[in-house]
Amino acid sequence: MEGTPIATPEGERVDAAASSEADIHLEGVTKRFGDAVAVDDLTLSIERGAFYALLGPSGCGKTTTLRMIGGFEDPSEGVVYLGGQAVTDLPPYKRDVNTVFQSYALFPHLNVERNVAFGLERKKIGKDEVARRVAETLDMVQLGALAKRRPGQLSGGQAQRVALARALVNRPRALLLDEPLGALDLRLRKQLQLELKRIQQEVGITFVHVTHDQEEAMSMADTIAVMNKGKIEQAGSAEELYERPHTAFVANFLGVSNLVDGKVLERGIEMATVETDDGTVRVPCARMSEAAGDAVRIGVRPEKIELVPAEQGVPDGRNALRGRVSIASFLGVSIQYVVIAPGGEELTVIAPNRDGGQPSSLGVGHEVLLTWDPQHTFVVARDA
């Protein structure tokens, strides 16, 4: 199996991959259900071969977006392009994409093999070729032995693989995955995440993955688009989104954030100064678009913070906030503190367990200093 990526059926498609033309492109797409706006003037581009995740809470419009790419929903406004061709008015069966449904939607009256062959049988492909490709794809998802079983006789993980094989066997332009691992237990989910990633790299086709699980998105996707209320809040690599979130929503949806209100005092050449309730902190200008006088929130991730007793004083060049420890939980690998800042914000600090236990000087009720490298500070707009 390894080292033998499945070739795309037509040569020119491989060439298309070389160009930077977007494989999937949505232009100003809006979807309304009655008065409710599910997707709001959305524009996005997905490159050929990318593993693209649409991440967001339920009701954010991510599944509706996927269904518009698949052709199951008509956009109220806007245009859907697949490979540069406008397909907005094409029904699903005329679109060169396949979907892995959340509920798998396997045909209960057909066995595994016939389920997987369903798409190929609709195209004019010889029987031998169909059988060969079905067997090959079932091997890829490690289900060759279950070819004759009916869906009713499969476990959740097996059914999920059949759904994947049934879509992949058609070698579509893109694979659309609608919360494909949502119904599985945690251990199986982790295992299938790795497998999905492996298969995506092996076949090299574009995956668009809808999920509400930030860890799932981060572990698999090259690009994550965080959606909220029908819009994309921010799109980028997992690292970009985590280290430099642009909005409070993104900062809180991906991991834990400590956000403190402030006001920009001045913008220097490299560093800007932001005034908080508790003195000033410095922020790299590259991480901030706001001008002096703007209201902002500064943020820092819990693991970037070092917690020291208040008496120690701030080391040179580090940002600092004061606080009082309100909760200290020993988690084994780390110790998690909740510190109340003077402004009332609850700040989370995760300190690695280096000393074999919890230092008594940082116990509950102690006055402490939270210090961090200014390079790790990020700035998000203050919501109204």
Place this chain on the structure above:
Amino acid sequence: MLRLSLRTRRTLLPYLFLGPGLLWLIVFYAIPLINQGGVSLMTGNPEQGYTLQWHFATYTNALSDYGTQFGRSVLFAGSATVLDLVIAFPLAYFIAYKAGRWKNFMLLLVVLPFFTSYVLRTVAWQLILNDNGWVVHRFQDVGLISANGRLLASTKAVVAGITYNFLPFMVLPLYVSLEKIDRRLIEAATDLYASRATAFRKVTLPLALPGIFAGSLLTFIPACGDFINAALLGTPKQYMIGNVIQSKFLNILDYPTAAALSFILMTAILIGILIYARLLGTRNLTEAAV
């Protein structure tokens, strides 16, 4: 009060639950059936009574004498079943998928005829198809029947009557099996390059098979033994095997022939069902609905 160990109670429990139903079946089904089997092998006459003589010739005589009526029963019941399927499928499809909030109301309409008696409903058809009725006149106007043509007392009328009377038995099982189909399967089929028509043929129809099977049986079996429609809407030329059995039992009092005819009908239907189930695929009938 009898005190039994938990274990004994556990083994007895299934029989306790089965008991009433089993007893009912034995008393009102098995015993009469065996009794009629015995009657079918008797000889004698209504005046002196009948005695068991193991007279199997009654069966061969009944078959050769009433082969026409048997054939007619199968033909009429079969035609009505096919017509019912053709009428009921779109109706059940519409109720299951398109009726929205009218769903329950439409189902009520389907069952509503059951609130009047079977015979009365058939008599009503007699009035509708009457020679001086509106329907016959309109049919004559548009030339569907000749100027002095009739609708009543014809094969058409009998088949139409059976079709009408058994329609709900086709609609309801079809509705249930269509309603149960996950609509996401249709989405999945269209995602896999099936047009709406292909999706219907490859997914909806196979998954509706249990309903088609159940509906056909519920229509065909009672229709085969029906005598009301032929008696009220037809002439002796349209008489079905049900009419023969009825007249043998109740008018001529030839019990052995009547019983033999009943057994032949039952056996023929059983064999027919087995072939039908085999054709549709028993696996599809039992597993498709999972």
